Amino acid sequence: MDTSYxxxxLMSGTSLDGLDIAHCRFTYKSHNWIxxxxxxxxxxxxxxLIDSLRDAETASGLELVELDHAFGRFMGQQVHEFVQQHGIRPDFVASHGHTIFxxxxxxxxxxLGHGAYLAAHAQLPVVSDFRTLDIALGGQGAPLVPIGDALLFGKYDYCxxxxxIANVxxxxxxxxxxxxxxxCNMLLNTLANSVGKPYDNNGELARSGMLAPQLLEALNRPAYFLDPAPKSLGKEWILEHSLKSIEESAASVADKLHTVCHHIAQQLRQALPQLHEGQHHVLLTGGGAxxxxxxxxxxxxxxxxYxxxxxxxxxxxxxxxxxxxxxxVLRWRGEHNCLSSVTGASRDNIGGAIYLF
Ligand SMILES: Nc1ncnc2c1ncn2[C@@H]1O[C@H](COP(=O)(O)OP(=O)(O)OP(=O)(O)O)[C@@H](O)[C@H]1O
Ligand SMILES: CC(=O)N[C@H]1[C@@H]2OC[C@@H](O2)[C@@H](O)[C@@H]1O[C@H](C)C(=O)O
Incomplete structure (x- = not known):
């Protein structure tokens, strides 16, 4: 019999563009997930809320705990409204939360976004806190999406x-x-914001600019880019390296946007090995697409x-x-949802805390 969930x-991305809510059905059929x-x-x-989440890294301990609860409550209320609006009865909510550190x-x-508050306000069971077990097992705690890439988007050679932040x-x-x-968008948005735009729509401003070779060289310089995986980036690293180079450059905003696009593309080229003969299929997602x-x-x-x-x-x-x-779903079923081959943890693991309602 097919099993479906x-x-x-819920995803609150690093660009702070909002809370993504996706109501999905997963069916396990003939050894495949659909x-x-x-x-x-x-x-x-x-x-x-943008200011609170952006400034959370310098908040006091007490303020951080309050924001954790308030953001969990906020997500719970939004889920409750979404569920009422669509007249649906999901089995549970799975929430990434918002990365502060x-x-x-x-x-x-x-x-941030405590699962207990989310469950109480959504009035649904919740799975949250997906990264901590992997971190505790010595892993990077990121990226976590690759197991989903393998099981749901396996027809692509690269995702x-x-x-x-860009990842592959x-x-x-x-x-x-x-x-x-x-x-990725963290840099492009910062530059677009400096000329009063939320983002560089379709990359038009970047297209109008010219390459700033010194900036490109500075952006590509950090040792991180040559480090072997497992590796992951945080806002902290980006502020200290990429954004610092951008600030130090005298190029125009359009030239900086243009150059940052080249930097992102060059680092992706460096990251993608040729896996086989013939054509390679590359899936591009995230707002940068x-x-x-x-x-x-x-x-x-x-x-x-490619x-x-x-x-x-x-x-x-x-x-x-x-x-x-x-x-x-994998957490709910007690199946591995985090790959040590990706994160470098001591073993594959089943991340996520469950709050039953
Ligand atoms: N039409 C567009 N033209 C250019 N850029 C766009 C466009 N639409 C969205 N974007 C970019 O995509 C961003 C949102 O992307 P996305 O939702 O993938 O980010 P995120 O969820 O914060 O990322 P992360 O995966 O790092 O958590 C916007 O902030 C903007 O930079
Ligand atoms: C710690 C954290 O929130 N990392 C995010 C971030 O945004 C993109 C990239 O950096 C990725 O490593 C990760 O998110 C995705 C969802 C992941 O874990 O696969």
């Missing part, structure tokens, strides 16, 4: 996500490998042996929420 996946995205929305955050070298990765995942000699390749100039640069850097494919907008925008819903 109705799950709400996904369907049934209903979606992105709730943009109020300026007050990510310093794997210090064994720290903190996602690239262009979010606040692929299978090599029977093992899933994945890592963050560079900062709506940046036409960036997508063109990536295709150009990778060359004609087909860069941008899927339906729903998959571009909600793939991470979909996969966190799926990680929740």
């Amino acid at each position: 109705h799950v709400i996946g 996904y369907e995205i049934l209903n979606t929305t992105t709730l943009t955050y109020t300026n007050e 990510h310093q794997p070298g210090k064994h720290i990765s903190l996602q 690239i996500n262009l979010g606040g 995942s692929y299978s090599h000699n029977g093992k899933r490998l994945a890592f963050d390749t560079s900062a 709506f940046n036409g100039y960036l997508v063109e640069q990536i295709q150009q850097q990778l060359g004609s042996k 087909n860069v494919e941008v899927p339906a907008p729903e998959v571009v925008s909600f793939k991470e929420a979909l996969i966190f819903a799926f990680l929740g």
Whole structure:
């Protein structure tokens, strides 16, 4: 008999663009997982919430705990409204939360939005806190999406996500490998914000600029890019390296945007091995897939042996929420949802705390 699960996946991305909600169904059929995205929305955050989440890293201990509860309550209320609005009865909610600290070298990765408050306000069971067990087992606690890439998007040779940070995942000699390749929208948005835009729509400003070779060299310089995986990036590293180089450059905003797109594309080229003869299929998701100039640069850097494919907008925008819903299903079933081949943890593990309602 087929088994299926109705799950709400929640993702609060590093770009602070809002809370992605995806109501999904997963069916296990003939040894394969099939996904369907049934209903979606992105709730943009109020300026007050954006400021709180952005400033949380310097908040007092007490303020951080209060924000953890308040954000859990906020997500719970939003899920409750979403469920009423669509007249649905999901089995549970799976929530990533919002990353405040990510310093794997210090064994720290903190996602805010407490699962207990989320469960109490959504009035549904919740799976949350997906990263801590992997961190405790010596892993990076990131990226977690690759097991979903392997089980739901296995027809692609590579899955690239262009979010606040860009990452790639692929299978090599029977093992899933994945890592963050560079900062992405976090840099592009900071530059767009400096000229009063939320983001560089379709990369038009970047397209109008010219390459700033010194900036490109500075962006590509950090040792991280040559480090072997497992590796992952946090906001802390990006501020200290990429954003610092951007600030120190005298180039115009358009030239900086142009150059950052080249940097992102070059680091992706460096990260993608040729796995076999013939054409390679590359899935591009995350909001950066709506940046036409960036997508063109990536295709150009990778060359004609790689087909860069941008899927339906729903998959571009909600793939991470979909996969966190799926990680929740694996957790619910007591099956591995985190791969040590990706994170470097001492073993594959089953991450996530469950709050039953
Ligand atoms: N039309 C567009 N043109 C250019 N960029 C766009 C467009 N639409 C969205 N974006 C970019 O995508 C971002 C949102 O992407 P996404 O939701 O994947 O980020 P995220 O979830 O914060 O990322 P992460 O995976 O790092 O957590 C926006 O902030 C913007 O930079
Ligand atoms: C600690 C953290 O929140 N990391 C995010 C971030 O955003 C993109 C990249 O950096 C990735 O490593 C990760 O998210 C995705 C969802 C992951 O874990 O696969």
